[in-house]
Amino acid sequence: MSSTTLTLEVLQSGLASVLASPKDTGTLEYIVSRPGVGLREVKSEAMLDEAQGLVGDHWTHRGSSRTSDGRANPDTQVTIMNSRLIALVAGRRDRWQLAGDQLFIDLDISCGNLPPGTRLAIGSAEIEVTAEPHTGCGKFLERFGKDALQFVNSAAGRQLRLRGVNARVARGGSIRVGDRVTKTQ
Numbered sequence: 001m002s003s004t005t006l007t008l009e010v011l012q013s014g015l016a017s018v019l020a021s022p023k024d025t026g027t028l029e030y031i032v033s034r035p036g037v038g039l040r041e042v043k044s045e046a047m048l049d050e051a052q053g054l055v056g057d058h059w060t061h062r063g064s065s066r067t068s069d070g071r072a073n074p075d076t077q078v079t080i081m082n083s084r085l086i087a088l089v090a091g092r093r094d095r096w097q098l099a100g101d102q103l104f105i106d107l108d109i110s111c112g113n114l115p116p117g118t119r120l121a122i123g124s125a126e127i128e129v130t131a132e133p134h135t136g137c138g139k140f141l142e143r144f145g146k147d148a149l150q151f152v153n154s155a156a157g158r159q160l161r162l163r164g165v166n167a168r169v170a171r172g173g174s175i176r177v178g179d180r181v182t183k184t185q
Helices: 008-013 015-019 083-090 093-099 138-144 146-153 155-160
Strands: 025-033 041-043 045-049 078-082 103-106 119-122 125-129 165-171 173-176 180-183
Touching (some): 008 015, 015 083, 045 125, 093 138, 125 173, 146 155
Parallel strands (some): 078 103
Antiparallel strands (some): 025 180, 045 173
16 A cells, blocks of 8 residues: 555544535635546636536547447536545645546535535536436546545445536536535525
8 A cells, every 4th residue: 555545444534524514505625627638737717618517628528438429428527526535535635636526625515415406506607416426436546545445435435425426517607716615406
C-alpha cells in the first residue's frame, strides 16, 4: 500500500464527517475540467451548458458505451462528489482532481437526500441529479487503493453515493468555487 492510500478502518472512521454534510444548502468547493483523456484543469470558475455540460470538458467527445449510438450519455454530463469524502480519500486538495469528477460539493449527495430528479442551483446554473449510477472503477482503484474502492462501492457506500452522483445541466450558467449549492426541487 502506498502512502497515498488509506485502510478500510481509517476510511470508516472518517465517515462521520461525510454524514454531517449539509442536507439542503452546501458549497461548491472545487471545479475540475477534463479537457482530454487523463488531463485535468482545476478552475475557480466555469460555465455549465445544456448541450456541452461543463464547458471545456471532453464529455461530449468521449462518447459512451451505454448509449445506442455511442454518443455521450446526457445522464452523465456532470459528475459530482462530496467534498468531505474526497478530502478523506485523497488527503491533500491537489489530489482531489484524481477522482475524475468535475464538481466537488459540501452537501449530502446520498440517494435519500438527492433522489433522481432533484435539482440543485449553483451560481446562475441548475443541474438535475440522474438515476445513472456512478461507481468506482479501475482508475479509482489505481489512484486511491483497494480499500477506498471497496469503501465507496459497498452497499452502504452506494446508498450514500460515496463515489459520487451523475447529473445533467438543466439550466446553463456560470459557477464559481464558493457558490452556494441549494436544492430547488
